[in-house]
Amino acid sequence: MSENSGHSGHDVQREVSELEGKSTTASRLFDLRLIIGGLFVVYGIIVTIAGINPSDASLDKSEGININLWTGIAMLLLGIFFLGWVKLRPVPPVELAEPAAAEPDGPGEKPTVE
Numbered sequence: 001m002s003e004n005s006g007h008s009g010h011d012v013q014r015e016v017s018e019l020e021g022k023s024t025t026a027s028r029l030f031d032l033r034l035i036i037g038g039l040f041v042v043y044g045i046i047v048t049i050a051g052i053n054p055s056d057a058s059l060d061k062s063e064g065i066n067i068n069l070w071t072g073i074a075m076l077l078l079g080i081f082f083l084g085w086v087k088l089r090p091v092p093p094v095e096l097a098e099p100a101a102a103e104p105d106g107p108g109e110k111p112t113v114e
Contacts, residue, residue, distance in 0.1 A: 037082025
């Protein structure tokens, strides 16, 4: 770190820590398990409510089975499973790899001839 950069090592480390925290938060926010689980719970509630008081016509179509109620309950259970999975197995924090020191004549490179 050069003295002309205007940032001390502590400032740079603090900024890197903040960026890592934001990256981890973003990856957890957009975890597909959270999105899928949330959608299944919302749709499960809607379908379950529709199946609580079925009409005679809808029961006749499904041969006496209240398909909306059973499908809604299944969707709720699946959504709760996904949300529980997110809670029990959260996304691990992103580990940034340290850049390797560049070797002028490293493996796989041709030696330079001047």
